[in-house]
Amino acid sequence: xxxxxxxFSLRIASALRDACFADEPYGTVRLRRDVLxxxxxxxxxIPLAMAxxxxxxxxxQYGLYTAIIGGFVIALTGGSRYSVSGPTAAFVVILYPIAQxxxxxxxxxxxxxxxxxxxxxxxxxxxxxxxxxxESVTLGFTGGIAIVIATLQLKDFFGLxxxxxxxxxxxxxxLLASSISQFDGASLFVALVTxxxxxxxxxxxNPIPQHxxxxxxxxxxxxxxxxxxxxxxxxxxxxxxxxxxGTPGMGIPPFLPEFAWPWQRPGPGGQPFEISWSAVGDLLxxxxxxxxxxxxESLLCAVVLDGMTGKRHSANSELLGQGLGNLITPLFGGxxxxxxxxxxxxxxxxxxxxPVAAMIHALTVLLALVLLAPLLAYLPMxxxxxxxxxxxxxxxxxPKSLHLLGHAPGRDIAxxxxxxxxxxxxxxxxxxxxxxxxxxxxxxxxxxxxTRITDISGDRKLIDVKLPARWAVLKINGPLFFAAAxxxxxEISAGxxxxxxxxxxxxxxxxxxxxxxxxxxxxxxxxxxTRKRLVITDLQFQPLKTLARAxxxxxxxxxxxxxxxxxxxxxxxxxxxxx
Numbered sequence: 412x413x414x415x416x417x418x419f420s421l422r423i424a425s426a427l428r429d430a431c432f433a434d435e436p437y438g439t440v441r442l443r444r445d446v447l448x449x450x451x452x453x454x455x456x457i458p459l460a461m462a463x464x465x466x467x468x469x470x471x472q473y474g475l476y477t478a479i480i481g482g483f484v485i486a487l488t489g490g491s492r493y494s495v496s497g498p499t500a501a502f503v504v505i506l507y508p509i510a511q512x513x514x515x516x517x518x519x520x521x522x523x524x525x526x527x528x529x530x531x532x533x534x535x536x537x538x539x540x541x542x543x544x545x546e547s548v549t550l551g552f553t554g555g556i557a558i559v560i561a562t563l564q565l566k567d568f569f570g571l572x573x574x575x576x577x578x579x580x581x582x583x584x585x586l587l588a589s590s591i592s593q594f595d596g597a598s599l600f601v602a603l604v605t606x607x608x609x610x611x612x613x614x615x616x617n618p619i620p621q622h623x624x625x626x627x628x629x630x631x632x633x634x635x636x637x638x639x640x641x642x643x644x645x646x647x648x649x650x651x652x653x654x655x656x657g658t659p660g661m662g663i664p665p666f667l668p669e670f671a672w673p674w675q676r677p678g679p680g681g682q683p684f685e686i687s688w689s690a691v692g693d694l695l696x697x698x699x700x701x702x703x704x705x706x707x708e709s710l711l712c713a714v715v716l717d718g719m720t721g722k723r724h725s726a727n728s729e730l731l732g733q734g735l736g737n738l739i740t741p742l743f744g745g746x747x748x749x750x751x752x753x754x755x756x757x758x759x760x761x762x763x764x765x766p767v768a769a770m771i772h773a774l775t776v777l778l779a780l781v782l783l784a785p786l787l788a789y790l791p792m793x794x795x796x797x798x799x800x801x802x803x804x805x806x807x808x809x810p811k812s813l814h815l816l817g818h819a820p821g822r823d824i825a826x827x828x829x830x831x832x833x834x835x836x837x838x839x840x841x842x843x844x845x846x847x848x849x850x851x852x853x854x855x856x857x858x859x860x861x862t863r864i865t866d867i868s869g870d871r872k873l874i875d876v877k878l879p880a881r882w883a884v885l886k887i888n889g890p891l892f893f894a895a896a897x898x899x900x901x902e903i904s905a906g907x908x909x910x911x912x913x914x915x916x917x918x919x920x921x922x923x924x925x926x927x928x929x930x931x932x933x934x935x936x937x938x939x940x941t942r943k944r945l946v947i948t949d950l951q952f953q954p955l956k957t958l959a960r961a962x963x964x965x966x967x968x969x970x971x972x973x974x975x976x977x978x979x980x981x982x983x984x985x986x987x988x989x990x
Contacts, residue, residue, distance in 0.1 A: 449771025489732025551830025
């Protein structure tokens with residue numbers, strides 16, 4: 412099927428090849444549009460990358476490294492022409508516990524392992540399976556992630572003097588609630604101003620992204636408050652680094668990211684990390700969760716962009732690019748990267764023509780790291796928290812969730828609530844697994860309920876002959892699979908207590924599986940034991956093929972098969988029973 416080829420193809424740099432070489436010629440006009448779009452998205456990415464790194468439990472420069480290395484490599488090698496990759500809010504709930512337990516080294520090692528898993532998924536052509544994740548599952552876990560992220564930002568938003576946050580969500584919530592009276596007025600004021608700018612600026616219809624004026628105003632306000640004797644926490648006061656000559660610096664190091672193996676980075680508490688098979692085994696479940704979420708988020712982002720442009724991404728090529736990006740990025744200190752829907756949409760709206768725009772975005776972040784690092788140190792932590800509150804709200808897709816709660820079938824609401832609750836109180840991987848399983852079970856239950864038996868013995872349009880006493884014609888509609896077949900054939904078996912035989916019209920049965928064959932064999936055995944007769948007619952291709960493979964054959968005096976119901980009825984006209 413040509414319209415589904417994008418779900419099965421696998422080529423490195425698929426999007427770049429298609430956008431720059433297979434489509435219209437790539438000239439200066441398209442390059443100029445890519446440059447403008449890339450610079451615009453790069454400006455958005457700078458504060459977000461730092462804020463998301465901090466929320467993930469590491470220093471802000473590692474978020475910038477992620478946007479630089481991951482953003483460039485994934486755009487170069489991936490399969491979605493408009494996607495922009497970097498650190499995203501969805502990963503905070505996975506990365507923060509890893510960073511707390513294993514340090515930066517463990518986080519980077521888990522990311523590298525996730526990159527290997529993503530490459531393996533691409534090689535196995537698993538990109539198409541994103542189609543099978545229900546919207547209720549994605550809305551549930553993204554809503555749950557948004558709640559967790561928003562909760563984690565309250566500490567800096569209110570300037571609360573909390574050194575360590577508990578591991579479990581309920582404990583975090585009660586600690587924050589009990590400490591709210593200790594808020595810092597200056598930090599809260601900066602946060603509220605930042606939040607106000609973020610929300611009001613888009614109404615001005617100004618082409619400048621709201622993130623830039625928000626962080627500039629917040630930084631100037633923070634400097635003014637410090638000068639007035641109201642100190643507030645900033646990136647410069649919270650984070651520090653050492654220069655090559657051993658001199659301590661405040662804020663973000665204005666250096667290019669350096670190559671190092673993940674296990675050579677600091678471990679928990681800044682101590683050396685000991686690489687071992689045991690450590691790798693401990694990190695594998697987290698790596699699997701990172702890979703699954705990265706695949707889901709990047710492919711969903713590509714699907715959204717396809718809907719906005721009418722283009723087609725290559726699902727497996729995008730998984731390959733994401734895998735290569737997450738394998739290479741940790742070698743330069745970057746954390747997990749994946750496609751960001753908000754930044755990708757902004758990239759498209761800014762006029763992006765190809766993956767070159769995402770690569771320009773990475774270079775823009777690189778220039779900011781080298782040239783603006785001293786200025787970035789003035790960013791207040793409360794302003795960063797306000798930025799992430801807006802990110803959390805946007806990723807929650809609250810309008811969609813409310814519409815689902817108000818209009819969707821009960822099974823979708825149950826799946827949504829289950830995913831959201833498990834994400835908040837337990838783990839996102841558990842939430843997605845449980846949500847998909849619950850959605851499957853409820854779907855199977857609903858499909859099974861659709862399979863029904865109808866007695867058509869009195870339908871003179873179909874039955875133009877008087878049936879013998881104690882005979883009936885039954886019509887089955889719906890799939891005869893494991894969840895429905897036993898009930899359906901059980902009802903027929905029970906009905907045979909008052910009948911000598913039945914004709915089963917199965918033209919409404921499109922599917923018969925192994926469970927259906929087993930249930931049919933039980934019915935045939937029951938007919939044989941009780942001397943009842945069973946006539947099966949109108950078998951469609953798939954059920955007929957399944958019965959042939961299972962070697963189900965007529966049993967003289969018990970079962971027989973006819974091509975059509977009319978052919979079986981004809982036997983009654985001739986004074987015989989159709990067996």
